[in-house]
Amino acid sequence: MAEAPQKPVLLTGASGALGRVLARNLAAQGWTLRLTDIAPFPDDVPPGCTFTPADLDNGVDILRLAEGCGMILHFGGISVERPFEEIVGPNLRGLFHIYEAARREGARVLFASSNHSIGFHEREVPLDDSCQFMPDGYYGLSKAYGELMGRMYWYKHGVESVLVRIGSSFPEVKDARMLSTWLSYDDLTSLCVRATLAGKTGCSVIWGASDNARTYWRHDARESIGWAPKDSADPFAPQFAGVVSDSPIQERYQGGAYTIMGYSRKTPPPGPLF
Numbered sequence: 001m002a003e004a005p006q007k008p009v010l011l012t013g014a015s016g017a018l019g020r021v022l023a024r025n026l027a028a029q030g031w032t033l034r035l036t037d038i039a040p041f042p043d044d045v046p047p048g049c050t051f052t053p054a055d056l057d058n059g060v061d062i063l064r065l066a067e068g069c070g071m072i073l074h075f076g077g078i079s080v081e082r083p084f085e086e087i088v089g090p091n092l093r094g095l096f097h098i099y100e101a102a103r104r105e106g107a108r109v110l111f112a113s114s115n116h117s118i119g120f121h122e123r124e125v126p127l128d129d130s131c132q133f134m135p136d137g138y139y140g141l142s143k144a145y146g147e148l149m150g151r152m153y154w155y156k157h158g159v160e161s162v163l164v165r166i167g168s169s170f171p172e173v174k175d176a177r178m179l180s181t182w183l184s185y186d187d188l189t190s191l192c193v194r195a196t197l198a199g200k201t202g203c204s205v206i207w208g209a210s211d212n213a214r215t216y217w218r219h220d221a222r223e224s225i226g227w228a229p230k231d232s233a234d235p236f237a238p239q240f241a242g243v244v245s246d247s248p249i250q251e252r253y254q255g256g257a258y259t260i261m262g263y264s265r266k267t268p269p270p271g272p273l274f
Protein backbone atom coordinates (compact mmCIF):
# COMPACT_ATOMS: atom_id res chain seq x y z
CA MET A 1 0.00 0.00 0.00
CA ALA A 2 1.14 3.58 -0.77
CA GLU A 3 2.54 5.83 1.97
CA ALA A 4 -0.09 7.40 4.24
CA PRO A 5 0.26 10.52 6.44
CA GLN A 6 0.87 9.93 10.13
CA LYS A 7 -1.85 12.28 11.31
CA PRO A 8 -5.50 12.44 10.14
CA VAL A 9 -6.26 14.65 7.14
CA LEU A 10 -9.26 16.99 7.12
CA LEU A 11 -11.02 17.14 3.73
CA THR A 12 -13.54 19.97 3.35
CA GLY A 13 -16.03 20.02 0.49
CA ALA A 14 -16.12 16.21 0.80
CA SER A 15 -19.63 15.97 -0.67
CA GLY A 16 -18.71 17.97 -3.78
CA ALA A 17 -17.49 16.72 -7.14
CA LEU A 18 -13.77 16.78 -6.33
CA GLY A 19 -14.21 15.96 -2.63
CA ARG A 20 -15.96 12.68 -3.48
CA VAL A 21 -13.18 11.71 -5.88
CA LEU A 22 -10.50 12.51 -3.29
CA ALA A 23 -12.35 10.74 -0.47
CA ARG A 24 -12.54 7.59 -2.57
CA ASN A 25 -8.99 7.71 -3.96
CA LEU A 26 -7.17 8.71 -0.77
CA ALA A 27 -9.11 6.27 1.42
CA ALA A 28 -8.12 3.56 -1.07
CA GLN A 29 -4.48 4.46 -0.31
CA GLY A 30 -5.09 3.80 3.39
CA TRP A 31 -5.47 7.44 4.49
CA THR A 32 -7.39 8.38 7.63
CA LEU A 33 -9.71 11.16 6.48
CA ARG A 34 -12.05 13.44 8.36
CA LEU A 35 -14.63 14.33 5.75
CA THR A 36 -16.80 17.40 6.17
CA ASP A 37 -19.28 19.43 4.14
CA ILE A 38 -22.46 21.42 4.72
CA ALA A 39 -24.26 18.92 2.47
CA PRO A 40 -24.67 15.24 3.38
CA PHE A 41 -22.00 12.86 2.07
CA PRO A 42 -23.74 11.12 -0.83
CA ASP A 43 -21.64 7.94 -0.89
CA ASP A 44 -20.84 5.24 1.65
CA VAL A 45 -18.23 6.67 4.01
CA PRO A 46 -15.02 4.83 3.03
CA PRO A 47 -13.19 2.64 5.56
CA GLY A 48 -10.90 4.63 7.84
CA CYS A 49 -12.92 7.81 7.33
CA THR A 50 -15.56 9.73 9.26
CA PHE A 51 -18.05 12.29 7.98
CA THR A 52 -19.17 15.25 10.12
CA PRO A 53 -21.49 17.91 8.65
CA ALA A 54 -20.31 21.48 9.30
CA ASP A 55 -20.67 24.98 7.91
CA LEU A 56 -17.34 26.64 7.06
CA ASP A 57 -18.85 29.82 8.46
CA ASN A 58 -18.87 28.22 11.94
CA GLY A 59 -15.34 28.73 13.27
CA VAL A 60 -15.81 26.64 16.42
CA ASP A 61 -16.92 23.60 14.42
CA ILE A 62 -13.97 23.95 12.06
CA LEU A 63 -11.49 24.23 14.96
CA ARG A 64 -12.94 21.07 16.51
CA LEU A 65 -12.84 19.16 13.26
CA ALA A 66 -9.19 20.03 12.67
CA GLU A 67 -8.01 18.93 16.13
CA GLY A 68 -5.07 16.54 15.73
CA CYS A 69 -4.93 16.90 11.93
CA GLY A 70 -1.61 17.46 10.14
CA MET A 71 -3.12 18.48 6.81
CA ILE A 72 -6.24 20.27 5.62
CA LEU A 73 -7.30 19.64 2.02
CA HIS A 74 -9.60 22.62 1.60
CA PHE A 75 -12.06 21.98 -1.23
CA GLY A 76 -15.23 23.35 0.43
CA GLY A 77 -17.02 26.58 -0.41
CA ILE A 78 -18.80 28.28 -3.29
CA SER A 79 -17.22 26.86 -6.43
CA VAL A 80 -18.87 28.98 -9.14
CA GLU A 81 -19.61 32.65 -9.80
CA ARG A 82 -22.27 33.90 -7.36
CA PRO A 83 -23.35 37.27 -5.91
CA PHE A 84 -20.78 38.71 -3.50
CA GLU A 85 -22.98 38.25 -0.42
CA GLU A 86 -23.24 34.49 -1.01
CA ILE A 87 -19.48 34.15 -1.27
CA VAL A 88 -18.53 36.06 1.88
CA GLY A 89 -19.48 33.38 4.43
CA PRO A 90 -18.05 30.19 2.92
CA ASN A 91 -15.10 31.60 0.96
CA LEU A 92 -13.91 34.59 2.99
CA ARG A 93 -14.85 33.94 6.65
CA GLY A 94 -14.70 30.17 6.05
CA LEU A 95 -11.16 30.43 4.79
CA PHE A 96 -10.15 32.44 7.83
CA HIS A 97 -11.53 29.61 10.00
CA ILE A 98 -9.49 27.06 8.03
CA TYR A 99 -6.27 29.05 8.48
CA GLU A 100 -6.90 29.68 12.16
CA ALA A 101 -7.43 25.93 12.63
CA ALA A 102 -4.21 25.22 10.70
CA ARG A 103 -2.28 27.68 12.86
CA ARG A 104 -3.60 26.10 16.07
CA GLU A 105 -2.77 22.56 14.92
CA GLY A 106 0.50 23.31 13.13
CA ALA A 107 -1.18 21.81 10.05
CA ARG A 108 -0.44 22.44 6.37
CA VAL A 109 -3.21 23.63 4.02
CA LEU A 110 -3.84 22.72 0.40
CA PHE A 111 -6.11 25.49 -0.84
CA ALA A 112 -8.20 24.68 -3.93
CA SER A 113 -7.68 28.01 -5.64
CA SER A 114 -8.73 28.59 -9.22
CA ASN A 115 -7.64 29.88 -12.60
CA HIS A 116 -10.41 32.44 -12.09
CA SER A 117 -8.09 34.29 -9.68
CA ILE A 118 -6.09 35.18 -12.81
CA GLY A 119 -8.92 34.88 -15.37
CA PHE A 120 -8.53 38.30 -17.02
CA HIS A 121 -5.05 37.48 -18.32
CA GLU A 122 -4.91 37.09 -22.09
CA ARG A 123 -4.70 33.51 -23.32
CA GLU A 124 -1.77 34.37 -25.59
CA VAL A 125 0.56 35.43 -22.77
CA PRO A 126 2.05 32.46 -20.85
CA LEU A 127 1.90 32.99 -17.10
CA ASP A 128 4.34 32.17 -14.32
CA ASP A 129 3.16 31.43 -10.78
CA SER A 130 4.21 34.96 -9.75
CA CYS A 131 1.82 36.68 -12.19
CA GLN A 132 -0.57 39.37 -10.99
CA PHE A 133 -3.99 38.40 -9.74
CA MET A 134 -6.59 39.30 -12.37
CA PRO A 135 -9.84 37.88 -10.94
CA ASP A 136 -12.69 37.52 -13.39
CA GLY A 137 -15.55 37.79 -10.85
CA TYR A 138 -16.44 37.64 -7.16
CA TYR A 139 -15.61 33.91 -7.06
CA GLY A 140 -12.15 34.49 -8.56
CA LEU A 141 -11.66 37.43 -6.21
CA SER A 142 -12.34 35.13 -3.24
CA LYS A 143 -9.67 32.74 -4.56
CA ALA A 144 -7.14 35.58 -4.84
CA TYR A 145 -8.01 36.53 -1.26
CA GLY A 146 -7.53 32.90 -0.22
CA GLU A 147 -4.07 32.76 -1.77
CA LEU A 148 -3.11 36.00 -0.07
CA MET A 149 -4.35 34.66 3.22
CA GLY A 150 -2.13 31.62 2.73
CA ARG A 151 0.82 33.90 2.07
CA MET A 152 0.10 36.00 5.14
CA TYR A 153 -0.21 32.94 7.41
CA TRP A 154 3.12 31.62 6.07
CA TYR A 155 5.09 34.82 6.68
CA LYS A 156 3.38 35.71 9.93
CA HIS A 157 2.71 32.31 11.51
CA GLY A 158 4.78 29.75 9.57
CA VAL A 159 1.66 27.90 8.34
CA GLU A 160 2.60 26.02 5.16
CA SER A 161 0.31 26.15 2.11
CA VAL A 162 0.08 24.61 -1.32
CA LEU A 163 -2.05 26.99 -3.33
CA VAL A 164 -3.40 25.07 -6.32
CA ARG A 165 -4.82 27.15 -9.17
CA ILE A 166 -7.07 24.46 -10.53
CA GLY A 167 -7.90 24.75 -14.22
CA SER A 168 -10.81 22.44 -15.11
CA SER A 169 -11.00 19.20 -13.16
CA PHE A 170 -13.61 16.95 -14.75
CA PRO A 171 -13.71 13.31 -15.84
CA GLU A 172 -13.08 14.35 -19.46
CA VAL A 173 -12.30 17.34 -21.66
CA LYS A 174 -15.49 19.07 -22.84
CA ASP A 175 -14.39 21.98 -25.06
CA ALA A 176 -11.39 23.67 -26.70
CA ARG A 177 -10.47 25.72 -23.63
CA MET A 178 -10.09 22.59 -21.56
CA LEU A 179 -7.38 21.44 -23.96
CA SER A 180 -5.34 24.07 -22.08
CA THR A 181 -6.84 23.83 -18.58
CA TRP A 182 -7.85 20.20 -17.96
CA LEU A 183 -6.72 18.44 -14.75
CA SER A 184 -7.50 14.73 -14.66
CA TYR A 185 -8.83 13.21 -11.45
CA ASP A 186 -5.74 10.99 -11.17
CA ASP A 187 -3.43 14.01 -11.48
CA LEU A 188 -5.54 15.89 -8.92
CA THR A 189 -5.21 12.96 -6.53
CA SER A 190 -1.45 12.65 -6.97
CA LEU A 191 -1.12 16.40 -6.42
CA CYS A 192 -2.96 16.13 -3.10
CA VAL A 193 -0.76 13.19 -2.12
CA ARG A 194 2.48 15.05 -2.88
CA ALA A 195 1.26 18.27 -1.23
CA THR A 196 0.55 16.28 1.92
CA LEU A 197 3.62 14.03 2.01
CA ALA A 198 6.28 16.51 0.82
CA GLY A 199 8.80 17.26 3.58
CA LYS A 200 8.45 21.00 3.22
CA THR A 201 6.29 23.17 1.00
CA GLY A 202 6.60 26.66 2.43
CA CYS A 203 3.94 28.69 0.63
CA SER A 204 3.88 27.20 -2.89
CA VAL A 205 1.77 27.93 -5.92
CA ILE A 206 0.98 25.10 -8.35
CA TRP A 207 -0.90 25.30 -11.65
CA GLY A 208 -3.54 22.59 -11.27
CA ALA A 209 -3.50 21.20 -14.80
CA SER A 210 -2.41 17.99 -16.47
CA ASP A 211 0.46 17.86 -18.95
CA ASN A 212 -1.40 19.77 -21.70
CA ALA A 213 0.60 20.93 -24.75
CA ARG A 214 -1.75 23.94 -25.14
CA THR A 215 -1.26 25.10 -21.53
CA TYR A 216 -1.43 28.81 -20.63
CA TRP A 217 0.90 28.25 -17.65
CA ARG A 218 4.52 27.52 -16.78
CA HIS A 219 6.98 27.68 -13.86
CA ASP A 220 5.60 26.71 -10.48
CA ALA A 221 6.67 24.76 -7.38
CA ARG A 222 5.77 21.25 -8.65
CA GLU A 223 9.34 19.94 -8.67
CA SER A 224 9.98 20.99 -5.10
CA ILE A 225 6.99 18.94 -3.88
CA GLY A 226 7.75 16.06 -6.26
CA TRP A 227 4.60 16.31 -8.39
CA ALA A 228 4.44 15.64 -12.12
CA PRO A 229 1.11 15.16 -13.91
CA LYS A 230 0.82 11.94 -15.92
CA ASP A 231 -2.29 12.65 -17.99
CA SER A 232 -2.84 15.09 -20.84
CA ALA A 233 -5.75 16.71 -22.66
CA ASP A 234 -3.86 16.35 -25.95
CA PRO A 235 -5.57 13.15 -27.13
CA PHE A 236 -8.89 15.06 -27.00
CA ALA A 237 -7.63 17.75 -29.43
CA PRO A 238 -9.05 16.32 -32.66
CA GLN A 239 -12.48 16.09 -31.03
CA PHE A 240 -12.61 19.53 -29.39
CA ALA A 241 -10.21 21.92 -31.15
CA GLY A 242 -13.09 23.79 -32.85
CA VAL A 243 -15.49 23.73 -29.91
CA VAL A 244 -15.37 27.46 -29.05
CA SER A 245 -17.97 30.06 -28.08
CA ASP A 246 -19.17 32.94 -30.26
CA SER A 247 -17.92 35.50 -27.66
CA PRO A 248 -14.61 37.24 -28.52
CA ILE A 249 -14.24 38.30 -24.86
CA GLN A 250 -14.64 34.75 -23.58
CA GLU A 251 -12.19 33.45 -26.17
CA ARG A 252 -9.66 36.21 -25.44
CA TYR A 253 -9.18 35.66 -21.74
CA GLN A 254 -7.97 32.65 -19.76
CA GLY A 255 -11.05 32.62 -17.51
CA GLY A 256 -13.32 31.84 -20.47
CA ALA A 257 -17.05 31.94 -19.76
CA TYR A 258 -16.58 33.46 -16.29
CA THR A 259 -15.16 36.67 -17.80
CA ILE A 260 -18.47 37.53 -19.50
CA MET A 261 -20.76 36.79 -16.55
CA GLY A 262 -22.25 40.17 -15.60
CA TYR A 263 -19.87 41.93 -18.03
CA SER A 264 -20.93 45.54 -18.56
CA ARG A 265 -18.07 47.24 -20.41
CA LYS A 266 -19.20 48.91 -23.64
CA THR A 267 -15.83 48.29 -25.33
CA PRO A 268 -13.11 45.85 -24.28
CA PRO A 269 -9.78 47.27 -23.05
CA PRO A 270 -6.87 47.41 -25.53
CA GLY A 271 -4.19 44.66 -25.81
CA PRO A 272 -2.34 42.76 -23.09
CA LEU A 273 -1.89 44.77 -19.91
CA PHE A 274 1.08 42.81 -18.56
Ligand SMILES: NC(=O)c1ccc[n+]([C@@H]2O[C@H](COP(=O)([O-])OP(=O)(O)OC[C@H]3O[C@@H](n4cnc5c(N)ncnc54)[C@H](O)[C@@H]3O)[C@@H](O)[C@H]2O)c1
Pocket residue numbers: 012013014015016017018019036037038039054055056057074075076077078079080089090094112113114115165166167168169170
Ligand atom coordinates in the same frame (compact mmCIF):
# COMPACT_ATOMS: atom_id res chain seq x y z
N1 LIG B 1 -13.84 21.41 -10.42
C1 LIG B 1 -13.02 22.30 -10.95
O1 LIG B 1 -12.70 22.24 -12.14
C2 LIG B 1 -12.44 23.41 -10.12
C3 LIG B 1 -11.70 24.42 -10.76
C4 LIG B 1 -11.13 25.42 -9.97
C5 LIG B 1 -11.28 25.40 -8.59
N2 LIG B 1 -12.03 24.42 -8.01
C6 LIG B 1 -12.21 24.49 -6.56
O2 LIG B 1 -12.13 23.18 -6.01
C7 LIG B 1 -13.06 23.06 -4.93
C8 LIG B 1 -13.98 21.88 -5.19
O3 LIG B 1 -14.63 22.05 -6.44
P1 LIG B 1 -15.88 21.16 -6.87
O4 LIG B 1 -15.93 21.20 -8.35
O5 LIG B 1 -15.80 19.85 -6.16
O6 LIG B 1 -17.08 22.04 -6.30
P2 LIG B 1 -18.44 21.56 -5.60
O7 LIG B 1 -19.35 22.73 -5.63
O8 LIG B 1 -18.92 20.29 -6.24
O9 LIG B 1 -17.99 21.26 -4.10
C9 LIG B 1 -17.88 22.26 -3.13
C10 LIG B 1 -18.47 21.74 -1.84
O10 LIG B 1 -18.39 22.76 -0.86
C11 LIG B 1 -19.55 22.65 -0.05
N3 LIG B 1 -19.85 23.92 0.62
C12 LIG B 1 -20.39 25.05 0.09
N4 LIG B 1 -20.62 25.96 1.03
C13 LIG B 1 -20.21 25.41 2.21
C14 LIG B 1 -20.22 25.86 3.55
N5 LIG B 1 -20.69 27.07 3.90
N6 LIG B 1 -19.74 25.04 4.49
C15 LIG B 1 -19.27 23.79 4.18
N7 LIG B 1 -19.26 23.31 2.92
C16 LIG B 1 -19.73 24.10 1.95
C17 LIG B 1 -20.66 22.27 -1.01
O11 LIG B 1 -21.75 21.66 -0.33
C18 LIG B 1 -19.95 21.34 -1.97
O12 LIG B 1 -20.14 19.98 -1.63
C19 LIG B 1 -13.80 24.39 -4.84
O13 LIG B 1 -13.17 25.21 -3.87
C20 LIG B 1 -13.60 25.00 -6.21
O14 LIG B 1 -13.63 26.41 -6.16
C21 LIG B 1 -12.61 23.44 -8.74
